[in-house]
Amino acid sequence: MTTTTTSEKDAGSQIAYLARVLKTPTITRVFEDLAETARDQAWSHEEYLAAVLARQVAEREESGARIRIGGAHFPQLKTLEDFTMDHQPSLRRDILAHLATCTFIPKAENVVLLGPPGVGKTHLAIGLGLKAAHAGYPVLFDTATGWLARLQQAHATDGLDKELKKLRRYKLLIIDEIGYIPFDATAANLFFQLIAARYEQGSLLVTSNMPFGRWGEIFGDDIVAAAMIDRLVHHAEVLTLSGDSYRTRARRELLKTTTTNTMSTK
Template identity: 55%
Template structure:
């Protein structure tokens, strides 16, 4: 209780009860500094609590990044803008703040394979996680498989509602594999369920004009794109594959880029 011979023991007890062990550590470490610098009680308490909040925020961010399912962590700071002249740091500045998730806006990254779409998508996802948003990453075919399983179990509306609670969903590689009609319809339902409620980041090797080839229905394709781009930043990446740089495989790169056009 207060007034004990060793108040730090009281603090340790209260910290354990509150499940805040860092308060105990900060209290002991800052006590001497508070005395020598003449801090008020309020200054000392604010300093101790500030360190607890900072540590919790850092821990929460790491958990959100871990649970997002990123294949590998990639930061915006490590993106090679010099290799991608079609994109500037200024063009990524707004999505890079993570604010777009708060505003339920979308980001679409279009371009040939190897131009950095997935790297940027993950980097933006990490920024969103650092801003406090729940994030989930998966390839387009994996999202469809998840929706198929929910639909088969009669739980699609519940699954869409659960996904809507995730502030940002990243859908990688839209267009690499065409969808069957049922799969396309399920994916279409994901988009309007999030419209103006939560954010999407999508990457695709195809321009919007070719998305009908993926979903097999021009009307569904047009309705989906309309909802996606209404509140969206659309970034188009160009050029050869970064992964194949310095390999001398220029012909293969050109063929792949031509097939994706």
């Protein structure tokens, strides 16, 4: 271990003071240990400074990501890395990998995930939302019914325009489960205003169990549905998922395993 000189101790005290003034707690915590490593490994001044600042930035970014994830209101945390791609052989891995870079968000582009229930749409939506949060983008998640309740409340108090403007601070809005419950004309109009307000201004990630050809049934109006789809897909990546429900498959595999075990004990 290298002996610390008096001048180095004085410099350390000054760094600790300056770090407190700058409100950089990570630097306060790590600069001494990194200084010892720097002396042992003969780092240059630039290498030492870069190491200290990198630790501060990394922890600040991680703290920011935790705040953004908490504010996104995800129903649960599911990562893209945990998604079983083998269950979706038709899902192009290169497109998903590109979406995971979140480069579509600063361009205000959209993502649409279509497919029957239980094929992983919500998992992918949350996974992409987490990637966005870690990349520094504010995200907000809700189901279609949850978004409708939010819009209806704002509309009832003549605050819809204000609410739509407030939502602009979220770079990515996730609307999950469009199609499970049909909406009336008023609801369709509110959804249209949300999508129109985001058009070329902010990204949307939408999941639906219904193909676009049946969105007129969801919103009770083919014209409004077509207008929504037109704005939604103009700058969008549309991914169609297929296959059996994960839950149905898991239940079938469980029953198969149980039956096999039962037969083997006889």
